[in-house]
Amino acid sequence: MASVALTHLDPASRAATRGWSDLTIRNMFIIPTLVFLIVFNIFPLIYSLGYSFTNFAANRSEPWQFVGLQNYRELLTDDHIWSNFVITAKYVIVSVAGQMIVGFGLALLLNRSFPMKGLITTLLLLPMMMSAAVVGLFWQLLYSPSWGPINYVFGLGDFAWLSNSDSALYAVAITDIWMWSPFVMLLSLAGLSAVPQHLYEAAAIDRASWWYTFTRITLPLVSPILLIALIFRTMEAFKTFDIAYTMTTQPTAELIAIRLYKQAFQQWDTGKSCALAYIVLIMVLAITNLYVKYLNKVKER
Amino acid sequence: MAAVRTSSEIALNRVAIAAVLIATLVFLAPIYWIASTAFKPKELAVSVPPTVLFQPEVTPFVRLFTKRVQMQKTVDPQVYEAAPWWEKRIYDGGERVLKVGKDVQLSQYPDRFMNSLIVAVISTVLAVGMGTFTAYGFSRFKIAGEADLLFFILSTRMLPPVVVAIPMFLMYRAVGLNDSHIGLIILYVAFNLSFSVWLMKGFMDEIPKEYEEAALVDGYTRMQAFFKIVLPEAATGIAATAVFCFITAWNEYAFALIMTNRRAQTAPPFIPSQIGSGLPDWTTIAAGTFLFLLPVAIFTFLLRNHLLRGVTFGAIRK
Numbered sequence: 083m084a085s086v087a088l089t090h091l092d093p094a095s096r097a098a099t100r101g102w103s104d105l106t107i108r109n110m111f112i113i114p115t116l117v118f119l120i121v122f123n124i125f126p127l128i129y130s131l132g133y134s135f136t137n138f139a140a141n142r143s144e145p146w147q148f149v150g151l152q153n154y155r156e157l158l159t160d161d162h163i164w165s166n167f168v169i170t171a172k173y174v175i176v177s178v179a180g181q182m183i184v185g186f187g188l189a190l191l192l193n194r195s196f197p198m199k200g201l202i203t204t205l206l207l208l209p210m211m212m213s214a215a216v217v218g219l220f221w222q223l224l225y226s227p228s229w230g231p232i233n234y235v236f237g238l239g240d241f242a243w244l245s246n247s248d249s250a251l252y253a254v255a256i257t258d259i260w261m262w263s264p265f266v267m268l269l270s271l272a273g274l275s276a277v278p279q280h281l282y283e284a285a286a287i288d289r290a291s292w293w294y295t296f297t298r299i300t301l302p303l304v305s306p307i308l309l310i311a312l313i314f315r316t317m318e319a320f321k322t323f324d325i326a327y328t329m330t331t332q333p334t335a336e337l338i339a340i341r342l343y344k345q346a347f348q349q350w351d352t353g354k355s356c357a358l359a360y361i362v363l364i365m366v367l368a369i370t371n372l373y374v375k376y377l378n379k380v381k382e383r
Numbered sequence: 384m385a386a387v388r389t390s391s392e393i394a395l396n397r398v399a400i401a402a403v404l405i406a407t408l409v410f411l412a413p414i415y416w417i418a419s420t421a422f423k424p425k426e427l428a429v430s431v432p433p434t435v436l437f438q439p440e441v442t443p444f445v446r447l448f449t450k451r452v453q454m455q456k457t458v459d460p461q462v463y464e465a466a467p468w469w470e471k472r473i474y475d476g477g478e479r480v481l482k483v484g485k486d487v488q489l490s491q492y493p494d495r496f497m498n499s500l501i502v503a504v505i506s507t508v509l510a511v512g513m514g515t516f517t518a519y520g521f522s523r524f525k526i527a528g529e530a531d532l533l534f535f536i537l538s539t540r541m542l543p544p545v546v547v548a549i550p551m552f553l554m555y556r557a558v559g560l561n562d563s564h565i566g567l568i569i570l571y572v573a574f575n576l577s578f579s580v581w582l583m584k585g586f587m588d589e590i591p592k593e594y595e596e597a598a599l600v601d602g603y604t605r606m607q608a609f610f611k612i613v614l615p616e617a618a619t620g621i622a623a624t625a626v627f628c629f630i631t632a633w634n635e636y637a638f639a640l641i642m643t644n645r646r647a648q649t650a651p652p653f654i655p656s657q658i659g660s661g662l663p664d665w666t667t668i669a670a671g672t673f674l675f676l677l678p679v680a681i682f683t684f685l686l687r688n689h690l691l692r693g694v695t696f697g698a699i700r701k
Contacts, residue, residue, distance in 0.1 A: 115516075126554060127547070133550070191403045211680075212634065213675070216651060216655070323636075339543055377698045
């Protein structure tokens with residue numbers, strides 16, 4: 083009888099009704115957080131949605147006018163904005179593909195036992211814990227033309243990675259790959275260690291080739307977690323601001339978040355930047371939705 | 384598995400381990416470079432070929448913390464002799480430390496570093512505090528539309544900072560919160576709260592319900608059970624969540640860049656702004672960067688067993 087009481091507490095019993103009711107406690111614990119998030123995240127977004135239909139400029143005191151959908155119309159037909167989206171897409175593809183390959187490759191190498199494995203894994207994870215703005219700063223030092231260590235090691239002489247319009251975006255992507263491959267590595271390692279050993283044993287008995295084992299056992303079983311890494315990094319790369327903003331001023335490396343920042347806080351085109359912010363926001367939320375869906379799927383397994 | 388190892392497998396294993404070591408060296412090289420530049424004599428920071436091994440010195444850190452000016456003529460030998468060791472290093476570089484009376488004038492760096500510390504610590508305490516309560520609520524009670532609410536909470540984390548910053552900037556300007564610690568703290572709490580709820584919910588779900596129910600049967604109220612049974616059980620989780628929130632706030636750049644410029648400016652927007660025009664003094668910048676990255680490096684080691692959980696918002700555990 084006692085064990086029944088322990089696992090199934092009757093909500094109407096004396097034990098459960100002592101003190102505040104569960105309902106009160108639940109509300110007290112949850113509502114402040116929801117209110118806080120609504121006040122400081124949702125309310126500002128409603129505020130800026132309103133501004134996105136005006137020609138408001140935050141650095142001028144003249145009254146603003148309602149312009150309807152004009153901001154959105156102008157943005158969607160603006161070649162400059164489209165080129166920012168194309169740059170962002172290029173950046174996302176290069177940097178996320180690089181991270182997936184390097185990160186998964188590292189995980190495959192690390193997925194065996196050897197001395198000091200824990201220490202080495204932790205050391206490899208350091209880059210992703212650092213401030214992107216500061217990483218961008220010190221990679222400027224590494225990329226310096228003439229005396230920078232990267233040009234010295236590769237014998238590139240005076241090649242100016244960050245002030246060359248062709249290479250700036252890729253230089254930023256390389257830094258991003260350095261910084262975030264460890265993230266993919268960490269997730270991949272978790273996926274790899276969850277593959278049941280007996281499958282490999284069975285494959286070894288059948289004298290399956292390394293490639294066969296890899297494509298028929300490893301990859302299918304790790305792919306859900308790789309997909310999570312892929313979606314998450316895509317979302318983050320799409321939002322990239324810090325690292326690119328501190329590293330280069332090249333227009334060919336002007337990602338959409340940088341365009342948005344400039345439009346809002348340098349040109350003070352507030353109304354239009356609110357509209358652009360909304361376009362970006364909708365894209366991010368679409369990826370977030372996808373991410374959470376897969377996260378829940380993997381969680382259930 | 385090990386019983387049927389062929390010699391080729393052993394060889395492959397060795398090659399893989401060698402590759403791991405090489406990859407580790409490549410990955411750590413940039414970190415070594417910034418750390419070593421912080422201890423280099425000025426002329427070695429930009430030498431060709433790059434200097435890897437050298438006699439380390441702490442002069443860049445002295446420069447980091449002091450305000451200095453170039454000297455027109457050489458220093459009076461008596462003054463030089465009377466100066467403390469660190470001031471001599473500045474004289475050696477052809478500069479002198481600015482003073483008001485006898486007090487050394489500090490650079491802006493310690494100020495910005497303190498701002499980072501204040502904002503990160505306070506926002507972490509608030510975000511983890513609120514997050515722990517909310518996570519318990521989601522973990523233990525039936526809530527209508529729970530999945531949707533949790534998605535809503537997570538989605539606030541995914542908002543691009545610049546998108547949120549535009550309206551927040553206007554609102555802060557209206558109420559005078561621009562360039563204030565409180566303004567930045569609010570933004571960081573809002574940013575970290577969702578993370579803290581998700582991560583703590585994972586930790587709360589792992590604490591067996593039976594613990595509290597036994598306490599309730601023993602005459603505790605639900606609140607007593609929460610504070611005396613659940614919180615101590617969740618201590619590790621709370622600590623890990625706090626460290627993650629601290630690192631996020633410590634590293635944050637976009638909000639700080641937009642919302643602060645002087646009084647409340649934190650280190651991330653300040654450190655890159657030191658580059659300025661002309662030839663930057665990389666040793667001093669590296670010294671500032673090194674001190675700024677040090678806490679994060681230490682925390683990474685403390686957190687090593689929780690990193691996976693942290694980066695997946697508590698969804699994937701080992």
